[in-house]
Amino acid sequence: MLSAPPIDYAAVAPLLIVLGAACIAVLVEAFLPRHQRWPAQVALSIVALGGAGLALGLYAGSSAPEGVTTIADALAVDRPTLFLWGALLALGLAGLLLIADRSVEPGGAILASSATRAAVGGGGGSTELPEDRSYGAPGLAPTMQTEVFPFTLFALGGMMTFVAANDLLTMFVALEVLSLPLYLMCGLARRRRLLSQEAAVKYFLLGAFASAFFLYGLALIYGYAGSVRFTEIANAAVGSPASDALLLGGLALLVVGLMFKGSVGPFHTWTPDVYQGAPTPVTAFMAACTKVAAFGAILRVLQVAFGDMRWEWRGVLWAVAIASMAIGAVLGLTQTDIKRMIAYSSVAHAGFLLLGTMAITEAGVSSTLFYLLAYGFTTIAVFGVISLVRNADGEATHLSQWAGLAKRSPIVAGVMTFLLLALAGIPLTSGFTAKFAVFAAALGDGMAPLVVIALVASAVAAFFYIRVIVLMYFSEPAADGPTVTVPGAFTTAAITLGVIVTLLLGIAPTLALNWAAGGGFVG
Numbered sequence: 001m002l003s004a005p006p007i008d009y010a011a012v013a014p015l016l017i018v019l020g021a022a023c024i025a026v027l028v029e030a031f032l033p034r035h036q037r038w039p040a041q042v043a044l045s046i047v048a049l050g051g052a053g054l055a056l057g058l059y060a061g062s063s064a065p066e067g068v069t070t071i072a073d074a075l076a077v078d079r080p081t082l083f084l085w086g087a088l089l090a091l092g093l094a095g096l097l098l099i100a101d102r103s104v105e106p107g108g109a110i111l112a113s114s115a116t117r118a119a120v121g122g123g124g125g126s127t128e129l130p131e132d133r134s135y136g137a138p139g140l141a142p143t144m145q146t147e148v149f150p151f152t153l154f155a156l157g158g159m160m161t162f163v164a165a166n167d168l169l170t171m172f173v174a175l176e177v178l179s180l181p182l183y184l185m186c187g188l189a190r191r192r193r194l195l196s197q198e199a200a201v202k203y204f205l206l207g208a209f210a211s212a213f214f215l216y217g218l219a220l221i222y223g224y225a226g227s228v229r230f231t232e233i234a235n236a237a238v239g240s241p242a243s244d245a246l247l248l249g250g251l252a253l254l255v256v257g258l259m260f261k262g263s264v265g266p267f268h269t270w271t272p273d274v275y276q277g278a279p280t281p282v283t284a285f286m287a288a289c290t291k292v293a294a295f296g297a298i299l300r301v302l303q304v305a306f307g308d309m310r311w312e313w314r315g316v317l318w319a320v321a322i323a324s325m326a327i328g329a330v331l332g333l334t335q336t337d338i339k340r341m342i343a344y345s346s347v348a349h350a351g352f353l354l355l356g357t358m359a360i361t362e363a364g365v366s367s368t369l370f371y372l373l374a375y376g377f378t379t380i381a382v383f384g385v386i387s388l389v390r391n392a393d394g395e396a397t398h399l400s401q402w403a404g405l406a407k408r409s410p411i412v413a414g415v416m417t418f419l420l421l422a423l424a425g426i427p428l429t430s431g432f433t434a435k436f437a438v439f440a441a442a443l444g445d446g447m448a449p450l451v452v453i454a455l456v457a458s459a460v461a462a463f464f465y466i467r468v469i470v471l472m473y474f475s476e477p478a479a480d481g482p483t484v485t486v487p488g489a490f491t492t493a494a495i496t497l498g499v500i501v502t503l504l505l506g507i508a509p510t511l512a513l514n515w516a517a518g519g520g521f522v523g
Helices: 011-031 035-062 081-101 147-165 168-186 192-226 230-239 243-263 273-278 280-305 307-333 338-358 362-386 410-424 428-442 446-472 489-507 511-516
Strands: 067-070 075-079 389-392
Touching: 011 035, 011 067, 011 075, 011 081, 011 147, 035 081, 035 147, 067 230, 075 081, 075 147, 075 489, 081 147, 081 280, 081 362, 081 489, 081 511, 147 168, 147 280, 168 192, 168 243, 192 230, 192 243, 192 273, 230 280, 243 280, 243 307, 273 280, 273 338, 273 511, 280 307, 280 338, 280 362, 307 338, 307 446, 338 362, 338 428, 362 389, 362 410, 362 428, 362 489, 410 428, 410 446, 410 489, 428 446, 428 489
Parallel strands: none
Antiparallel strands: 067 075
């Protein structure tokens, strides 16, 4: 007789809350009047993330076990999972606030509903009526496509499943759940519509290739081990008489799919175009949360399933890490668009993250987790600031338009300076602490030459951050230059949260580091 697998509901409650709220958000879109959807979706999303965070805190604080597997061992809820879930929920909330804001861009940065426009006039001519800029007054349609809220919740739920997956098949399903909403969200920009839609198509096509690599690698590994569960793959890798060709080929294809999601060079080709073309709030959410999800999954795969064969894959990942750091640092120097510059910065940071990932030690895991948390909050705040600098065409993202910004808005320039210094790894910021932790873990595991290369790449990358600071403070603003929009409550909250966490993780990182080092992966 078949029986239902046991489920530890307390362990998976945060995930169930997020996915349940995503399903309710779909019903809100279907049944609520148009003018009620925006406030309902915002309230539902914030309550869901808050509830999931509360459930996570209660479980982690009430004699939390070292790790459990549940739902027929499909999910592993251990200390790294709890840390990654907490980071994803916090970053997801900050990203959601940026997405929900409708004051920086009147009506919101997301595509306006077609119901807010009407064609009028006779003789074959048409006139576009002004868009409704209200916050959902009765009888007036909202100006934001509120479908973006269930998309965000589904993507976040997929990311949480991705980092907790205990087998390759669950990980693949989670990969698709997190990716498909992001493909759609990237094409929803209110302004520069063609650029946004082009970014969405590129992301979709390259994402489909990456998923195919992942699935083909999964098939090869299953052919070798007879299982897709990580612990059984690990057992087969050290005790199977079968040829290693299937195992190594499958691992290579699997890693390609994972590296794509993490924007690791040379699998980064989608990153600059998508960062530039997507709505900036969506870019912020994607840049922070997808990085956390991708490297959380890479850590689990390499630690649990392939940790005993590290000498086979470490050399290849050395080359990948060097390529990612070099591509991000060197090509970042040539960029004239600030969103593309941050995209190449992301590629460089992915190379730094690989140093901690390759260190199969407790220090390697904890430093990588801490780096993901620090990088995520800094990135959210950076894109929040970028959304404030605007001209008549929308966001002013060309670097020349940032000249003399400190004279127009010293507060915004000061915040941006602090965040750029954090990305560069200057002391008293989270970036310095994160890089120090990752480099120390790599040194402790015998990767001194790679650390030296990372230090050089970090110094090169610091140049393009400092270039923006010099532009803001030591150049004269153009007479017709951009203005700095006064942020609304949501954007202010997201930027403030990012700045405060960036500062706290730089001057008092002990609590987060201890939490990240609280335990290892199940298996």
